[in-house]
Amino acid sequence: MSTIKLLLAEDEPALGQIIKESLETRNFEVNWKQDGEATFKAFKEDTPEILVLDVMMPKKDGFTVAKEIRALDDSVPIIFLTAKSQTKDVVEGFSIGGNDYLKKPFSMEELIVRIHNLLQRSKLQKTADVLQIGEYTFNFPKQELSYKEEAPEMLTHREAHLLFNLIKNKNQLLDRSVILNKLWGTDDFFSARSMDVFISKLRKKLSKDSTIQIINVRGFGYKLIV
Amino acid sequence: MSTIKLLLAEDEPALGQIIKESLETRNFEVNWKQDGEATFKAFKEDTPEILVLDVMMPKKDGFTVAKEIRALDDSVPIIFLTAKSQTKDVVEGFSIGGNDYLKKPFSMEELIVRIHNLLQRSKLQKTADVLQIGEYTFNFPKQELSYKEEAPEMLTHREAHLLFNLIKNKNQLLDRSVILNKLWGTDDFFSARSMDVFISKLRKKLSKDSTIQIINVRGFGYKLIV
DNA sequence: AATGAGTGTTAACTAGTGTTAACCGATTGG
DNA sequence: CCAATCGGTTAACACTAGTTAACACTCATT
Numbered sequence: 001m002s003t004i005k006l007l008l009a010e011d012e013p014a015l016g017q018i019i020k021e022s023l024e025t026r027n028f029e030v031n032w033k034q035d036g037e038a039t040f041k042a043f044k045e046d047t048p049e050i051l052v053l054d055v056m057m058p059k060k061d062g063f064t065v066a067k068e069i070r071a072l073d074d075s076v077p078i079i080f081l082t083a084k085s086q087t088k089d090v091v092e093g094f095s096i097g098g099n100d101y102l103k104k105p106f107s108m109e110e111l112i113v114r115i116h117n118l119l120q121r122s123k124l125q126k127t128a129d130v131l132q133i134g135e136y137t138f139n140f141p142k143q144e145l146s147y148k149e150e151a152p153e154m155l156t157h158r159e160a161h162l163l164f165n166l167i168k169n170k171n172q173l174l175d176r177s178v179i180l181n182k183l184w185g186t187d188d189f190f191s192a193r194s195m196d197v198f199i200s201k202l203r204k205k206l207s208k209d210s211t212i213q214i215i216n217v218r219g220f221g222y223k224l225i226v
Numbered sequence: 227m228s229t230i231k232l233l234l235a236e237d238e239p240a241l242g243q244i245i246k247e248s249l250e251t252r253n254f255e256v257n258w259k260q261d262g263e264a265t266f267k268a269f270k271e272d273t274p275e276i277l278v279l280d281v282m283m284p285k286k287d288g289f290t291v292a293k294e295i296r297a298l299d300d301s302v303p304i305i306f307l308t309a310k311s312q313t314k315d316v317v318e319g320f321s322i323g324g325n326d327y328l329k330k331p332f333s334m335e336e337l338i339v340r341i342h343n344l345l346q347r348s349k350l351q352k353t354a355d356v357l358q359i360g361e362y363t364f365n366f367p368k369q370e371l372s373y374k375e376e377a378p379e380m381l382t383h384r385e386a387h388l389l390f391n392l393i394k395n396k397n398q399l400l401d402r403s404v405i406l407n408k409l410w411g412t413d414d415f416f417s418a419r420s421m422d423v424f425i426s427k428l429r430k431k432l433s434k435d436s437t438i439q440i441i442n443v444r445g446f447g448y449k450l451i452v
Numbered sequence: 453a454a455t456g457a458g459t460g461t462t463a464a465c466t467a468g469t470g471t472t473a474a475c476c477g478a479t480t481g482g
Numbered sequence: 483c484c485a486a487t488c489g490g491t492t493a494a495c496a497c498t499a500g501t502t503a504a505c506a507c508t509c510a511t512t
Contacts, residue, residue, distance in 0.1 A: 072358060141397060142451050143441060156469060157443045193489090194471055200491055216489065218479065382459060419499090420461055426501060444469060444498065455512075460505105467500070477490075482483100 003029040004119065007048035009039040009065065010081065011057045019052070022108045023115075036060025043069055048076070050119055052111070055082045077118035081106070131167045134209040134226050140164050147208045155205070158183065162198050166214065166224040176221040229255040230345065233274035235265040235291065236307065237283045245278070248334045249341075262286025269295055270401070273408045276345060278337070280307045292324055298401050301394060303344035307332075357393050360435040360452050366390045373434045381431070384409070388424050392440065392450040402447040 006028045010016035013034070020030045031046055033039040035058040043051070043065075051069070053062035066078050080101040099121075100114050131138045137146045143160040146152035155163065161183050166174055180187035180195060199214055199222060206212045213225045232254045236242035239260070246256045257272055259265040261284045269277070269291075277295070279288035286294075292304050306327040326340050357364045363372050369386040372378035381389065387409050392400055406413035406421060425440060425448060432438045439451045 141449075142439065157441075158470070190472070193473090196489060197471080197491080199489090203490090218488065384460065416462070419463090422499060423461080423501080425499090429500090442468095442499065453512100455510105457508105457510090459508080461507095462503105462505075464503085465501085467498100469498075470496090472493105472495075474493085475491090477488105479488075480486085482485090 003027050004050070005029050005046060005048040006031070006050050006052065006115070007039065007042055007046060008032045008052045009034075009036070009057060009062060010052075010054045011035060012054075019108070019111070023112075026112060034058075036062070036065045039065050040068055044072070049122075050115060051076060051078045052115070053078060053080055055080055075122060077122050079111075079114055079118065131164070133167050133170070133206075133224075134212040136206065136209060136212070138163060138167060145205060153205065158198055159201060159205075162195070163202055166202070166222065170224045170226055173217055173223050174221050179221070229253050230276070231255050231272060231274040232257070232276050232278065232341070233265065233268055233272060234258045234278045235260075235262065235283060235288060236278075236280045237261060238280075245334070245337070249338075252338060260284075262288070262291045265291050266294055270298070270404055271407055273404070275302065276341060276348075277302060277304045278307065278341070279304060282309060297398070298404050299395070300398075301348065303348050305337075305340055305344065355390075357390070359393050359396070359432075359450075360438040362432065362435060362438070364389060364393065371431060379431065384424055385427060385431075388421070389428055392428070392448065396450045396452055399443055399449050400447050405447070 004027065006023060008016065008019055008023070008030055010019060010032065011034045016032050016034065020032045023030050031042055031048065033042050037059045039053065039057075040060065042048075051066075053066060055062040057065075062080055066080070069076070069078070077099045079099065081104060082101055083104045099118055102111060102114060129139065129141055131140065135148050137152075138144070139146075139152070140160060142152075143155045143157065144152035145155050145163070162179070165179055165182070176192065176195070177187040180191050184191040184195070203214050206214070211226060215223050215225055217223060230253065232249060234242065234245055234249070234256055236245060236258070237260045242258050242260065246258045249256050257268055257274065259268050263285045265279065265283075266286065268274075277292075279291060281288040283291075288306055292306070295302070295304070303325045306324050307330060308327055309330050325344055328337060328340060355366045357366060361374050363378075364370070365372075365378070366386060368378075369381045369383065370378035371381050371389070388405070391405055391408070402418065402421070403413040406417050410417035410420070429440050432440070437452065441449050441451060443449060
């Protein structure tokens with residue numbers, strides 16, 4: 001099991017020490033900073049996978065740091081630790097782009113749970129991005145399909161969405177009407193024929209790897225086999 | 227002093243009327259809708275600067291509308307009006323991307339204060355803007371686009387605004403009609419073609435970093451991919 | 453007032469995308 | 483084994499978007 005890089009910002013030495021140590025016993029690699037400026041610097045150098053920021057800190061408060069970080073990276077999860085439990089702070093935290101907040105005092109278990117939840121969420125988002133299918137790599141947001149190390153081929157929007165759904169349901173049946181409603185908005189005759197055309201196009205584009213097949217289940221839908 | 231465009235969604239006629247009128251005496255231009263669908267439609271055409279959404283509404287509830295709006299614009303401030311004061315709702319509101327909430331009954335003064343706070347904050351966020359996009363740095367107020375350390379290139383007003391909106395919505399769809407209403411004021415044929423020309427110009431100017439792409443989603447809009 | 457540079461719109465032509473049509477093969481049930 | 487239906491494939495078509503250039507307008511300078 002590999003470690004997870006976490007950046008912790010907490011100015012109170014006793015508390016910081018406790019958090020750092022508890023997290024380290026749970027397989028986190030903790031970089032602990034005690035003020036806002038050091039935290040921001042560490043973020044740029046370290047590229048941690050998740051951040052835990054105290055709101056009240058010397059030099060730069062947690063909100064300010066979070067704002068600067070969000071300008072560079074809008075996906076890394078941020079948890080705020082806040083002494084004041086006022087909703088005003090919560091509101092500000094979320095509006096800056098924080099993903100969760102925890103009011104002091106809190107239990108370590110609580111923190112761990114929040115961390116894992118956020119990591120899980122960002123992992124899901126990331127893996128949803130670049131998909132592996134046989135010898136092909138499919139970058140959904142970029143609509144790029146590449147075979148081995150060859151130059152990527154651009155897919156159209158429709159092709160990309162259809163392929164995405166096929167891959168997400170690989171080795172299981174993808175129901176015709178489900179996908180038609182999802183991508184075309186209806187499941188009438190013409191949309192169905194249009195979809196057939198796209199299946200045909202995808203088959204052609206995936207033909208370099210012969211282990212990949214889009215097979216038809218008559219009357220029900222398609223199945224992408226790897 | 228110029229007016230501020232505000233979109234209000236409140237199904238209860240008496241309350242809606244009161245809110246609308248009090249805000250109008252305070253220099254707001256209030257567009258008042260009484261159900262979720264009308265609200266969403268009005269948002270696309272009007273591009274208001276701030277939204278006040280009742281949570282319980284016919285056709286589409288406030289949370290659903292907010293979700294749809296966030297898919298198009300992730301910065302316009304949203305205030306929820308909620309009858310239930312449970313924190314569960316509050317958290318849901320925030321996780322959807324709401325910026326503040328107000329539980330009924332509330333005083334007009336309270337609402338006004340919240341509105342001004344949010345406008346203030348979104349104003350601050352906006353003017354602070356030097357944006358990073360791949361290897362490029364884009365200074366929006368100065369309309370300067372620079373590649374790595376090279377000398378900055380000046381963008382025109384239109385180019386800058388379009389790029390700004392693309393970057394603010396990077397990696398997500400930027401709806402044609404939304405951006406046309408926002409920058410051109412209409413979404414007729416000619417404005418649309420004009421916009422295409424600017425997209426073409428921006429593509430050329432962003433071509434030094436090949437990881438950046440402005441991809442088209444036929445019939446819907448553009449997506450800036452980093 | 454005349455010139456010219458800069459900006460945005462319109463036009464003209466080209467390229468790309470998705471739908472529809474046409475034709476054919478495959479599968480299924482009687 | 484045949485008819486009916488479903489799906490496969492290709493091409494034609496309609497429409498949307500990409501690109502380039504011409505045009506119109508504004509504004510500053512002469």
